[in-house]
Amino acid sequence: xxxxxxxxxxxxxxxxxxxxxxxxxxxxxxxxxxxxxxxxxxxxxxxxxxxxxxxxxxxxxxxxxxxxxxxxxxxxxxxxxxxxxxxxxxxxxxxxxxxxxxxxxxxxxxxxxxxxx
Amino acid sequence: xxxxxxxxxxxxxxxxxxxxxxxxxxxxxxxxxxxxxxxxxxxxxxxxxxxxxxxxxxxxxxxxxxxxxxxxxxxxxxxxxxxxxxxxxxxxxxxxxxxxxxxxxxxxxxxxxxxx
Numbered sequence: 548x549x550x551x552x553x554x555x556x557x558x559x560x561x562x563x564x565x566x567x568x569x570x571x572x573x574x575x576x577x578x579x580x581x582x583x584x585x586x587x588x589x590x591x592x593x594x595x596x597x598x599x600x601x602x603x604x605x606x607x608x609x610x611x612x613x614x615x616x617x618x619x620x621x622x623x624x625x626x627x628x629x630x631x632x633x634x635x636x637x638x639x640x641x642x643x644x645x646x647x648x649x650x651x652x653x654x655x656x657x658x659x660x661x662x663x664x
Numbered sequence: 665x666x667x668x669x670x671x672x673x674x675x676x677x678x679x680x681x682x683x684x685x686x687x688x689x690x691x692x693x694x695x696x697x698x699x700x701x702x703x704x705x706x707x708x709x710x711x712x713x714x715x716x717x718x719x720x721x722x723x724x725x726x727x728x729x730x731x732x733x734x735x736x737x738x739x740x741x742x743x744x745x746x747x748x749x750x751x752x753x754x755x756x757x758x759x760x761x762x763x764x765x766x767x768x769x770x771x772x773x774x775x776x777x778x779x780x
Binding site: 580584589590638640642655 | 699706707711714755757767771773
């Protein structure tokens, strides 16, 4: 069964450093998402991406964050200058879109645990 | 505000017994989907069950079933014959369509403990 993959599983970085979290969505999916879960808290929407541009972003997704689909398979989340409060689990998700298959399900990756020290 | 509320931060159940996790939501949309996700200690999000809002029949997946009360905007999860492996955080989530892509809002989660 196809699945969303994420690398690395755990990233440790120093405050102020740039990090790039990588995701490989399911191959025929068209919509891509990033979510964040601070330890002990709920999962929060960060951004959605379609057709090589951001569809919607939350108030969390400020200028320190950016997303990119650099090639046909990867979907990345970059944090330019990490802060302690960026420590969280970051989940990537993808979906097929309304006109194809089952549009009403997002498939989540296993997550990347980001620790900022 | 369009929110998803889980009023039970923690629940416990004896192995082999039945437990119900509560969820209420708010939405002005007529077309939406509801989900329960399980998050074990590995923190991976695992889809447990899905309910389409336009369907009156409650969804069932093996030992997991939902009680969907659309008018009351309630979506509870029932776990029958609880097993030790069911111990996890459970998140209720609502998905709405927004200009072609989906927007998912999660509840705060319920931590389920299964007692042997």
